[in-house]
Amino acid sequence: MIDHKTIKIWINLYLDGELAGEELELFKQHIKECRECAQILKQQRDFVDSIRSLKDEIKIDFGDFKTELIKQIEEFKPKSSKALKYAVFAIVVVILTISALSALYFYSNRTDFVKIAIENHMRQIRGQLPLEIETSSEGEISNWFDGKLRFNFRLPRYPDPSNQPYRIKGARLVALNNDYAALVSYEMDGRPMTLLVAPSKSASPYGKRKVNFKDIDFYLDTKDGFNILSWTDKGLTYALVFDFENFDWKKPCIVCHSSGAK
């Protein structure tokens, strides 16, 4: 049995629509059975309804103000939020920074390899970079590099190298990006020529002219009086530096392709 004190508290909750579940059922049951509480409920309901009725008594003329305010609301155009603006700005800055760094890295990577190839060539012809193996045999050079490099590099072998217009002088290791690259020294028409070989992940070909030959892009450039031919093939990047007077870009290809036929 619910006491009257609880019912009086529940009356307001009931009238405000906040009584639910078992309490609501108990309340309804009690009101049915208790005339005193039913009377209090009626009085309180009338009182609450009289408060509600005051809503219509507050009559203030906001006519012009309301019309103007509605107009302002209707004409209001949403601006993108500051947070969205900052987010877009931040994304643009990040993209630009990444692009710039990538471009810088890519460009420097490409030019560095070509530059290093020229430097090595110059030091080699000045005698500052002695060969570590001196032989004209492609096989011996390939065997000498075996185990010294982190990549697999072998010179092509031809049946009769003595018939070729070039001569292999020897080879050595050179430093490149905290690792070793392979340098092979040649002589052609009495002029020195060096081939620098490195993995393509740490070296890229570069040159102002690009020629596609048998699905390989060859880059040609001239720097400090030297001609540079560079390309990437099967995971390795090659840079051939030479100073032939009558430059024919196909001519150095003989070192790998035997008389330029293959």
Add this chain to the structure above:
Amino acid sequence: MFDKIKKEIINSIDSLLRYAVVITGNEEDAKDLVQETCYKALKSINSLDENSNVKAWLFTIMRNLWINQRKRNQISPVYLEETIENVGDEWNINPEELLINNEMRQLLLKALNDLPEAYKEILILRYFEDFSYNEISKILDCPLGTVMSRLNRAREKLKEVFLKIYEKNNDDRS
């Protein structure tokens, strides 16, 4: 969604004005407050989703704006925990008469206007705007229990103030 919320803001203007008049106590401040509320709401419309209770959100914005304005103007807060004479049991007014008697209703309105602001405010939110206890607790930023007890005290205080006005009115006549 933006247009839908704009429409809801427009539909709430009357309620906002009524509430603003009650909390500010004058028409001009009420207009300024409602205008500022609508502008702030429109600017932060992106923080709403489709299921948001726009009307309760507007009331919350308006109340917070008013609180900040009061702080700026260094208006001291109203203390509510005053003693209320429990008139419930000795309420000898026939509430039915309150409903039908226009003169008595005007006295009740006067009593409502004479109530401390916090009581007036909670009665308006509940009985003029039909907000639930839960919505009121969010608008007023107070626990549900405080809503229930404050609403109870507000009703009792209204009866008390009304009774005094009514009796004085009768005395003046006689």
